[in-house]
Amino acid sequence: MHFNKELRLLLSSQHFLIYICTNEEERLEYTINQITQKYTKHTIYSWDFIDGYQNNPNYINKAKRNPLEALELIDTLQSTQLNIFILKDFHVFINDISITRKLKNIYKKLKEMNSYIVISAPEIKIPTLLEEVITLISFPLPNSKEIENELSNLFEIMNIDPQIYLENLVIAYRGFSIDKIRKSISKLIYSNISLKNTLDIILEEKQKIIQQTDILDLEKVNHYLEEIGGLTNLKEWLIKRSCSFSIQARNYGLPSPKGLLLIGIQGTGKSLSAKAIAQQWKIPLLKLDIGKIFKGIIGESEERIRQMINLAEKTAPCVLWIDEIDKIFNRMENNNDSGTTNRVLSCFLTWLSEKETQVFIVATANNIEYLPPELLRKGRFDEIFFLDLPNFNERCQIFQIHLMKIRPLTWTQYNIIKLSNLTEKFSGAEIKQSIVEAMHNAFYEKREFNTEDIIKVIREFIPLAFTNQKSISSLQEWAKLGNIRLASKSY
Template identity: 40%
Template sequence: MRARFSFIYISTWEEDRAISLIHDASTNESLIKTQRKVFTWSVTNGMAEIGQKGREDSKAPLKGLEFIESFDQPAVFILKDFHAYFGIGGRVPDQQVIRKIRDLVPALKQSPNPKNVIIVSPILQLPIELQKQITIVDFDLPSFSEIKNILDEMIQTNQANERITFDLLPEDEERLAKAALGLTLDEAENAFARAMVEDGRLDKRDVDIILEEKRQIIKKSEILEFVKTDLKIEDVGGLENLKRWLQKRNKSWLDSAAQYGLPAPKGVLITGVPGCGKSLIAKAVSAMWHLPLLRLDLGQIFSGLVGSSEENMRKAIQTAEAISPSILWIDEIEKGFSGISSNGDSGTSSRIFGTFLTWMQEKTKPVFVIATANNIHALPAELMRKGRFDEIFFVDLPTKKERVEIFRLHIGKRLGNPKVIGEFKLTEEILELLAESTEGYVGAEVEQAVITALFEAFSENRAIRLDDFHKAFAATVPLSITQAEQIHAIREWANVRAVAATPQVDRIEYRKEVPGSEAQEPKIEDIHATRGGRTVDF
């Protein structure tokens, strides 16, 4: 405004907040020497000074621009939703309005009284004729301090309300405010109010209610999917190395991490044998960190319209950053970015891949990316360079100890009815026996075997028996046999390029490389040949 820019364009949904900030800047002596009157224009009220009634004779856009031209005092004019005259939605632009704006530019610059025109609109739409005359100014969503102030004000206002209990430590207040980042001030206020009245209590558990409000933003984007999950990290059997790595990075987006000079983690690439819990980890991390989980379907990114695929990727990134801190989950990433060197799509895949790589390298917002891949050989080498992901983890066939935990989880989760349990007792001996019988099974096959055994009992309307599990095992041909060559190739790749998700102490327990082979105590040097993943424990 001090530089006498004639026309400024601010794209934001927060019209009232923008007008308030513009008014403060126009009347603050410490910010601007020549204070200005502030007018707003809309097609319903015409031109009106802040706090005054609108002029009926200025409701037409041309009349509003003529008022600006003839006004002879320092002023700022805020035009609401003026994008409607610039040809949005396929409509023909209003050439008279566009021409009048172009005529106004030199008149405003040469005026003895400083005047600025600011267009405030939720949509950025500029005709070609005005692209050199109008300056676009970014208007960020509310900062952490602004949202924290709203939360503090609401807590102070409702402290005397006997129907609402507040149980918040300073860290909990910070977590609530961080969870509301990406919302407008009105949305954040509504989310906090809903959290208070939902159960008459405001505490750290209300983060989930804030995230539910964020879900509305994702629903409207149509590119990202908000994944709601009740999974806990304890629901993932095994993979202790990966789980410990993730647990140590919990709360890393809070100010307490900044005291250690720590940046927010970028993300992890999880590769390995299909059905061993890669996607499960992504869902469990969301619950453990209390952050929204956004699933990016790369198939939705690629659109038939020229140029729209690149725009879809940019929108997905902007949405993920708008509601950060968040987790962006890309399942089977190799299917979206494989074959980018081919010219079959005129380079669209390469451009989208380049946009994603640049963002991964340069991003500053706390968006944690979890990418999973089954066929790691199909991924471009650039994606796996240090700086894109913090770490690459390899998830192998579960060890005996991990299979014990997987059986404990799935049987314990399903056996709750005394009629189904009968005389069956889930002892450590039984778990050990089941784990021994399922050498070479992936986690998904263990779960399916439990379900098959329960169907055996259900079909005969009786309690579950141990031999039901053995029947299920006999009917299963595990993935380690049907895809032995592919699994071996993945292990060879991961041996020097990835960190094992299973700790070294658990991998030593693995006795047989191929189901049915003779059990033998492996040597330490043989572990790396048969069990992929670098020896790094967290």
């Protein structure tokens, strides 16, 4: 409804030349018709390059293959009625000097004519000469209610009762146009695929859409919270919010969670947690590679961060994972790029504070000293968690998890207590690697690995904590001050 209100406001406040960015011509035209019939009573004229004008019997096929003639008709039309002219794909012609000049001339007359021009285009191409007279707005993809209505109508036609799957399908189809939803459902129905198995196929289709942008990656989520040792506080926080993006939560009046900042040295489970969150909440996981934002020609970075935000919001509800966010701010301090990095980060931080869509941010950082105060203040994230090195009990749990995975029948034969005592200052990732290295050594000798093999690796291993003590101490001091919350129960 936000778009409807915005367009109604523009039509009533003398914005006579409107540029709407969308790929959904049919849905846009339907929406404009609905608005005009209900509120403004405008007559609609619709033009495209191949068929010329449509929707009005007096001008059928006028100005075929002639965009300048399409504008001439608007200029010479004698009418006392309120009119809206929808010009499709007009961005292709708008930079031609004759078209630009004609639009500027017509703009002066539109107020007297009670007429509006709506340019419908899939991308933004507005010449500098028209920036002052054109108002740019975006036509959003279908919201949850529109998708639900479309699915209900489709299933009614096909005599299918989708109620038990409807909510999951609505979430899965976020980010799809109505046309793509129709094609997808038809494909699934005629392929005799049960509705229970459609979600994975929809996710594959969504992955193809995301991959075309070369900004975000759709990650596979096959990790569960139970696979993470320790981090009890973090797990409890996440489990309580498992249904926060559901229709029931929205009806309850519950605001959607905004995001988490996970801080800790490498190997403490930050990346694994991001993947497990998406799995726990049953929503897609998008990963942002900051390097892709800053690659390319000068001036392109700002556009790419806007594309990233737009794509994430189209895919909502989703988890957006930003790995090693501290490196971005380190880049800002050590980079001379005419302010590009500052502008990109300003755009991102503003969105982080003001976003209303169901995009849950999971940002991870290794070094808190690089993070600016404005990122750590309340409001950017729901919570900031410190993932410390695992304590003795957590190390026992981590050893058990990994050994149960690779030796589900014989894991109890390993002396987990002794191994956990020997791995103080080890991260979870280093514990896993000590097991893997022991397996390699034993496999080379053509025998089963045992506790002594793991102990030998542990005694030869130098944990990252010994070379990164300053960073760990800094994080621990922050945690003691209460500035960030402990991800584990005990310190």
